Amino acid sequence: MxxxxxxxxxxxxxxxxxxxxxxxxxxxxxxxxxxxxxxxxxxxxxxxxxxxxxxxxxxxxxxxxxxxxxxxxxxxxxxxxxxxxxxxxxxxxxxxxxxxxxxxxxxxxxxxxxxxxxxxxxxxxxxxxxxxxxxxxxxxxxxxxxxRATQTNEIGRCAGILPALEVVTNDHVMPLSLVDLGSSAGLNLLFDHYGYNFGGSQIEGAVNSRVRISCEVRHGVISNVTIPSIASRVGVDRRPIDLSDEEEALWLLACQWPQDLERFNRLRLAIDLARELPETVSLIQGDLLEELPDIALSSPFDTHLCVMNTWVGAYLSVDQQERLRGILSAISYDRPVSWLFAESPYETPGFAAPASPGGMSVKGSTALVYDSIEHGVHRARRLADMHPHGKWIHWWNN
Ligand SMILES: C[S@@+](CC[C@H](N)C(=O)[O-])C[C@H]1O[C@@H](n2cnc3c(N)ncnc32)[C@H](O)[C@@H]1O
Structure with missing residues (x-):
């Protein structure tokens, strides 16, 4: 051709x-x-x-x-x-x-x-x-x-995921069955294996990790974050990236931009780390709307189901976004479910993200939302507004 x-x-x-x-x-x-x-x-x-x-x-x-x-x-x-x-x-x-x-x-x-x-x-x-x-x-x-498809896996977004999961576990004191929809290589499911610098000298998360994420906190305070206990980590993607395959890993790197060496190196180190933890994450190939109900059913009931998606909603039509919200509502009649998403609110009207506190608008931000769902009732909170790659965050949850 x-x-x-x-x-x-x-x-x-x-x-x-x-x-x-x-x-x-x-x-x-x-x-x-x-x-x-x-x-x-x-x-x-x-x-x-x-x-x-x-x-x-x-x-x-x-x-x-x-x-x-x-x-x-x-x-x-x-x-x-x-x-x-x-x-x-x-x-x-x-x-x-x-x-x-x-x-x-x-x-x-x-x-x-x-x-x-x-x-x-x-x-x-x-x-x-x-x-x-x-x-x-x-x-x-x-x-x-x-x-090929454009496939990124941006671990900088874990700067929002880490404190958000602490909020989830404060509400639900159980180990989490964590499901990442549109997980790419599944690197964000390893969030607790990375170290975080939210400004100052303190490192949150895995303090000795060679994978370091720096995030400027522009509003609020993120410190002394408790790492949640994770029972299982499942990723679903139409095209999951198999990091044991050199070409796949190289494609993931190639999807990054060429001038930000810090980000590029961070991804290389995260790939390296994931290869050392081969059994930690289960990746399922399939459409997230089709796979989610079965994953929910197979998650043990002595764990709390937490479903997350980061920068995936833009690849779904508004109708599909609403269907995802509906599937989560349906699951919540059987068990409480926490839904965490970090998405562009302009590209995901079907997720019904609440506005930032006081209607504050942060230019170019990704909305980090925690929706606690029980018996079909959604209680959604905007936890933060953040840079799409996690370079900065406005943490509203203090
Ligand atoms: C921009 S990437 C984001 C990856 C990851 N969530 C992150 O934040 O780094 C979007 C991912 O969603 C996947 N995806 C898009 N639509 C999907 C669908 N309907 N079902 C499963 N995966 C999908 C793509 O294959 C891609 O890996």
Whole structure:
């Protein structure tokens, strides 16, 4: 399949150009200049518009084209484009591998590794090299676009999950049967294996963990968090990532942005840690709406069922979002259920997230909501507003 030969009519071309422009705005806000400039250029380039148009509509976001290129570079494809990707330079410097050998790099060496440029200096404009790379690797990219989905697993979100689960266990003094809907590789189910710095010198969670999550607390206080007791950890995903497979792990890394080395390294260390805990999380492949009722039934009744989803709702239609809420209501007639979600309220109207206290609106925030459900009655509280990757949090629950 030659994706570049895909016919694109005028309205579709404008729609895809708009996707590139929109993504450029999003990544600019996060200082990801390399991706911002690539997307600006791509929004005016018929070949790159055609490439993204070849992707099925439910995956048609610039992220997938960018991830496909990032993946090939991380795998060792030689190109001047690599010099714009600090992540690629890092892996190349760590690996000492042959060009066609696949590896995520020696994970555990990450903290002591001298980092390549962090992207704080102006990286220049990589667009011309990016376009040439896509032309040169058109067939490989087309195969990736046809077979992969954009898949991230953002453990920074655990900065909200950790204190939120403490709130749940204060209400329900039982070990938790924890279910993560849309769990990707299941890394957020290992939240209690990571150390957290909420500002100051104190570390919450697993104090000695080599996986460290730093989160700026902009409102409220998060300290002395009690780690809940977890009876079981189940993840459901349409395409669960198998971290024992090097290519899968590399794809997860490739879905990250190339200039935030701290985030990239944190994920590498979390992958490493998860590989040391292979039996801890059970991952189920399937649709979350279909799998949830059976998972609830098989969770022991001497545990408290806690279902969570983080940045998954945007992939569901409003009707599916409402169905998920309805399934949780139905389960709650058999047993109390806690529903924890961290989602964009604008993309998930079907979840009926309550407003922030005092109607405070936090620009670009993810709403962290705890909904305690019994006999079909929902008692939802907005615990926090947080950065989509957990860089900061407004903790309302003090
Ligand atoms: C943006 S990722 C978020 C992953 C993870 N929750 C996190 O916060 O890092 C969304 C995940 O939801 C999964 N997903 C989307 N719709 C799904 C569905 N209907 N059933 C199961 N998984 C789904 C995708 O495969 C993907 O792994």
């Amino acid at each position: 030659k994706a570049g030969l895909h016919e694109v009519d005028e309205p579709q071309s404008e729609e895809v150009a708009q996707l590139y422009r929109g993504f450029s705005t999003v990544v600019s806000r996060e200082s990801e200049t390399v991706y911002a400039r690539i997307c600006d250029g791509a929004s005016q380039d018929p070949f790159l518009i055609s490439l993204l148009s070849s992707v099925p509509r439910n995956q048609r976001r610039p992220n997938i084209v960018l991830a496909a290129v990032h993946f090939l570079l991380l795998k060792g494809a030689s190109s001047p484009l690599a010099s714009y990707f600090p992540t690629v330079q890092l892996i190349a410097s760590l690996d000492g591998r042959g060009d066609d050998e696949i590896s995520c790099g020696p994970f555990s060496s990450a903290p002591s590794t001298p980092a390549p440029p962090t992207g704080k200096d102006d990286p220049g404009n990589p667009f011309t090299e990016f376009r040439s790379f896509c032309k040169e690797h058109e067939n490989e990219i087309a195969t990736l676009l046809a077979t």
